Amino acid sequence: MAHDGNRRIDHLIRDACEERGWGPSKLARELGIAAGQGPDGMSRQYARKLLSGDRTPGEHWRPYVLQVLQLDQQAETSARIPHSVDTVDSILALGRNESVDRRRFFTVSSGGALSFLGVPDAEAITRRVHAARNGVKVGHGEVEAVWQMAQVLGANSAEYGGGHVRHLAVSYLIHNVGPWLQGRYTEATGRALYAATSRLAHLIGWMSQDQDDEAAARDYYVHAYRLADEAGEEELAATALRGLTAQAMELGPRHRARALALAEGCVARAKGINDLRARAYYEITLAEAAALDGDHRLATRTLASSQTHIEHNPDAPSGTSWASHFTIGRWSHVSGMILAHMGDLTSARTQLHQALDVHGLDSRRSRANVLGQLGALHLRQGDLDSALTVWTQFLDAAEGVQSTRVRDSAEDLRVRLARYPDDTDAQNLAERAAALLARQP
Numbered sequence: 001m002a003h004d005g006n007r008r009i010d011h012l013i014r015d016a017c018e019e020r021g022w023g024p025s026k027l028a029r030e031l032g033i034a035a036g037q038g039p040d041g042m043s044r045q046y047a048r049k050l051l052s053g054d055r056t057p058g059e060h061w062r063p064y065v066l067q068v069l070q071l072d073q074q075a076e077t078s079a080r081i082p083h084s085v086d087t088v089d090s091i092l093a094l095g096r097n098e099s100v101d102r103r104r105f106f107t108v109s110s111g112g113a114l115s116f117l118g119v120p121d122a123e124a125i126t127r128r129v130h131a132a133r134n135g136v137k138v139g140h141g142e143v144e145a146v147w148q149m150a151q152v153l154g155a156n157s158a159e160y161g162g163g164h165v166r167h168l169a170v171s172y173l174i175h176n177v178g179p180w181l182q183g184r185y186t187e188a189t190g191r192a193l194y195a196a197t198s199r200l201a202h203l204i205g206w207m208s209q210d211q212d213d214e215a216a217a218r219d220y221y222v223h224a225y226r227l228a229d230e231a232g233e234e235e236l237a238a239t240a241l242r243g244l245t246a247q248a249m250e251l252g253p254r255h256r257a258r259a260l261a262l263a264e265g266c267v268a269r270a271k272g273i274n275d276l277r278a279r280a281y282y283e284i285t286l287a288e289a290a291a292l293d294g295d296h297r298l299a300t301r302t303l304a305s306s307q308t309h310i311e312h313n314p315d316a317p318s319g320t321s322w323a324s325h326f327t328i329g330r331w332s333h334v335s336g337m338i339l340a341h342m343g344d345l346t347s348a349r350t351q352l353h354q355a356l357d358v359h360g361l362d363s364r365r366s367r368a369n370v371l372g373q374l375g376a377l378h379l380r381q382g383d384l385d386s387a388l389t390v391w392t393q394f395l396d397a398a399e400g401v402q403s404t405r406v407r408d409s410a411e412d413l414r415v416r417l418a419r420y421p422d423d424t425d426a427q428n429l430a431e432r433a434a435a436l437l438a439r440q441p
Helices: 004-020 025-036 044-053 061-066 073-079 085-101 110-117 126-133 140-160 165-182 187-210 214-231 234-250 253-269 277-290 294-313 328-341 347-359 362-382 384-398 404-419 424-439
Strands: none
Touching: 004 025, 004 044, 004 140, 004 187, 004 253, 025 044, 025 061, 085 126, 085 165, 085 277, 126 187, 126 214, 140 165, 140 187, 140 362, 165 187, 214 234, 214 384, 234 253, 234 277, 234 328, 277 294, 277 328, 294 328, 328 347, 328 362, 347 362, 362 384, 362 404, 384 424, 404 424
């Protein structure tokens, strides 16, 4: 078996191959070609041992493994990070390195990040409390400042998209929260500070995902989970798993098994949470992952449970996690997309209309997102006039929003309406979408 110092590179190899859909035969072929030894240059048995962790690449093969799987020198450095890596040091290094040169401190593949999830550090806060001798003294005021800033930045991003103030959120993490995390505080204050930082890290992850920066999103979600876990905050930890699930779903069919596993872990983590609205949030995430994976029975059952919980508690007071902002309007939006995944376009369209017109959505980005998806549903059902009406509203709402999701809808609109060259209204709308895309950063 691989010794402990090399175990991290084993995770990276296995997960990089999983992302590509490679088995031992494909891995052996690609490495043999890269090494100039032809497609039979590496034996399938050797490649199988690399994937299982029974062998680590030797001096000859290691450079080709890094090259072929795109695990560059930084990934090799990550492979030597000990399992006891401190979460605070890790997230601050992530933010600092990102702000300088956009490289990833922690991972370049999902394998390294997700393996970090399974390395609990129950003594993280206690260790820092006992070791702190210098640094600023931290109390309730500093903790409250982090919560308030996360709320302000989150509200702005919900309205104008994840790209609008992401740089401010990262800067605040490094320059304001960083010294507090490395300061002096009691264990109770430390847990509260870790929880607030988890919320901020999750927000940066969401902003990154909304800008299609998948590596950064994954890293920040993982750190949000770690901070919440170390703080003993179940809802924040479950919400971070939910973020990882949403990201995996967006990455396409090859990641659906991982998305389903993460969603199941999210729901399991939330079993002890009393807030029914939060539980509805996690359950509908599992329903969406199941629908995408083709398990319509699980999707239907979990969607029904989510509906029961959200209808029993639609207006619960807002808490501190992402889940506390889950409303019945957002539930209608997600349920509509789940129904669309399962082929029930009529019911899906009804749910999206309810999200917009009955329950209401409280941000421009959310409304634009739903309107873009609703227009596509109308067109899929052959109703061009309704699609044009809804897409006109979408383009109105999308002005000034910096979101990859909104850009994708605008591009989808433009491409689909190209099929109607003789329809003046369709072409005018397509030109508006093209102009919007040209103005987007």
